[in-house]
Amino acid sequence: MKTDAGRSQLGRHALEGTDAARQYDELKTYPVKVLQIGEGNFLRGFVDWMVDECNRKGLFRGGIAVTQPRPSGKAKLEQLSSQDGIYTLLTRGLLGGKRIEEERLITVFSRMIDPYSAWAEFLGLAESPDLEIVVSNTTEAGIRYEQVAWKPEEPIASFPGKLALLLYRRYEHYKGDPAKGLLILPCELLERNGDELLRIVLQHAEDWKLPASFSSWVRNHNRFLNSLVDRIVTGFPEQAETYYDRWGYEDRMLNATEPYHFWAIEGEPALGERLPFHMAGLNVQWVEDLTPFQTRKVRLLNGTHTLMAAIGRIHGVDEVKQVTEHPVWGPKLKAAMEQELVPSVPISREEALGYAESVWERFRNPFIRHKLADISMNSISKFKVRLLPSLKGYVQLHGVIPPTIAEGLAALIRLYDVIRRDGEWFGQRLDGQRVPVKDDEEALALFEGTWARYRSGELELSGLASDLLGSEKLWDENLNAITGLHEAVCGYLQEMELVER
Template identity: 45%
Template sequence: MEQLSRSLKLKNLPAQVTYEYQDHWPEKVVQFGEGNFLRGFVDWMIHELNKQGLFNGKVVAIQPTPHGKVVPKLNAQDGLYTLALRGIENGQIVERNEIISSISRGINPYSNWAEVLKVAESPDIQFVFSNTTEAGLTYLEEAYDEQKSPLSFPGKVTAFLYHRYKVMNAKPDAGLVLIPCELVEGNGDLLKELVLRYAKEWKMPEDFITWINNDNQFCNTLVDRIVTGYPKDNIGEYRNLLGYEDVLLTAGEPYHLFAIEAGDDVTKRLPFHQAGLNVKWGPVTPYRELKVRLLNGPHTMMFSVCYLAGVDTVLEAIQDPELGEFVKTGMIEEIFPTVKMEEEEKRAFVESVIERFENPYNKHFLADIGMNAIYKYKSRLIPSLLDYIRHTNKLPQSILFSLAALIVYYRPTRKEGDFLIGRRGNDEYTIRDNKVALEVLANAWEQFENGGEDVTRLTRSILEDNELWGIKLNEIEGLTELVAGNVSRILQDGMKESVKKFTKANV
């Protein structure tokens, strides 16, 4: 089977694959990272702009780590790859397969730093995108050598900007718009802070630092799309569908959200919204709260309840009558009212979340959602819990049932290495969390198992720990008793029966 490239007879593609390619456009974007997410998100968006004649520019992808394997594959395919989007959109199952042509080439900076610096000299370059994971947006002490690529991502950006500053004589219009996509709050501010730190420690001129501050924009962002990457489990099906070999085939969901804090000039030069893309220009915080509360919050609320009830994935959970009802009730009746945003936009987001949960192509495992679940509960659900109580003077029943389920999920049968081992029926599962959380839960359950505590004391000893929850939850009137009652029922009746009774009583 022939490999995807420009030499492939792309006019004879099957009807299920779309393709538009133009190669005469200049490189306008430098991208640090070439992984699945950027190719399934940013590069797809640039491709959409190009198709509609709204950008007419290409992306240069820079390999972020010394051991990357994508750049050779990308260049072998002339920058082309297929994006397969599968899921539910507006109530309909959609399957789109499109060859993306927005990337011009990839560069390995560790073997070809001079080529990266040539890109820095180009007056056509306007934007820098990145996704180097949370670990990439950190400081690494290293020396500056203008002949070699720095190892860290912020170091590369600093060296890239410094070379551009020198070659282009510090002109204001040589400044770039930097749009990091790492899942870190205030990612643009953090990147700028790191660049300035490197500039000072590498003793670069004060005029360069002034140019960074005055003539370059660092944008805070929020990104949201599930990109699962190369579909190795069903690659045979894709090969038959496409009719060619694509080693960079990337799969993802149709839903996408990109919130960007930037000036009006950026919105004009990157008119994502004109292309019909779900890009929100302006403050990121409201969209971060929307995502954390109404997507991540329900994930955390469902995982222990549904896993202990016997299902393994989000799809199985949402399709189960009682479990699905539990999740939707908690999300719509308890979390939804606490989110500060226009009603119409909130409702549209909730509908999209439910469609994403029901996506038959994504295997989102509840056990994965359960990693570091105490911290996730603290950051994703405690704010909604407190706001709900503040607004209604009532306790949120679903959120607190999920808290009881979380406590039961953390009941260990034994310890193995740094983690605890729990049991679901005849199966064991690994409880992964930070050392403090595991110790608190393990000690509380040990006291209970040894007969030193009843369920109420067990629950209180866990809820009173301020370090776990950021608040002494046991001081909220009636909360400990409600959670303890749910813990007791789950232990006595099992999770599946407890959810059934809970749903009948509260829905």
């Protein structure tokens, strides 16, 4: 098949005589061991790459049946089918101080099934004796309860509903055989994602008045595993045409990712025999408790992101990499991560500092343009979750306010000197330029009113800081109760006001 540019399209025919063709042909002899619900960039740059690595090393020898969670994914699934399930993954960035640029053809998809046009084929996977694992990434919004009528002959829109019916089909087919339970690994960025998915599946079973023995089988003989994933997958690259010219074919499913990857799965290490990622040398850990890993990621990676977004935006910096390269803010924010955020993470200092170093290296990735405007969306709720615990932990340890976190809070308050135009909210940089901000409507209205009172002379700057820090609507508590915080934030706001003038 020729594209509009006269090139071939990636597929088995384009690989004739290559190692990739031999890998693809071998894949076709493997049983389908994995059902993947989600055709998007993340799973293709994370789980599918891992399965491909295991297959190359002879550790897994299994294929994947991929299906889209929503009808809108049909076009991507069709494109994948037209390429015989083959796509290229670019791994680009820094790792251990070295610049990495790698290309790999991923050949793990044995079947592409659209559940909305091939519902019977999708449910038929439940009867396969080879099926062992279900992985998913349907976004956080995908793991939620929606009441669904009992119409097993019709496609179900919700992911938990699809899974519930698939499991019931398997239960019936194998007459409740305990050995036929599945490993279910949701990759959605939702705390306790496996527990929540199990809860919703059981709720569907109750709604549909399915036998109590089915619910017992789901609970006792299937493993809904909580997991935490960590990798930035950027998707289709801007430089695709350059790669096409060099390869001589087009890959419309081309995907790009960073070198770093980490997957923590709550379960006993023996499960690694069924999913041999660790044996393949991949950074996958089977752990008793995900909490330390979640806290590590939220406070060090996400917390630093939130801190740099507020400080960077008011100073006119647009992207994460630009912050790391800034002669003032780069060193200052790196030091804040190590000195103000690391102490509150409930793991060894050595391990926390090692992770912090890897995070900073990821921020410096020359191939990723991560906009601070995107990171700063919903900054109020993000500050509460990502930075407030570190602020309190630092005060408890040292008896003083962490300076850069306080400066970040002041920067957020200053950025949220907002106005509303044509239904959109705009904050203000120190140079007076207006920039779009997105957050809770009531929160932004509160900031607008408080700043208006200050600009009119009704409030002093100290009163503005006191009113905003004391708002339980914003923070769920009165932050003025944290000794020294009001004074620190007010001091930074005063400096910012002087810069503006």
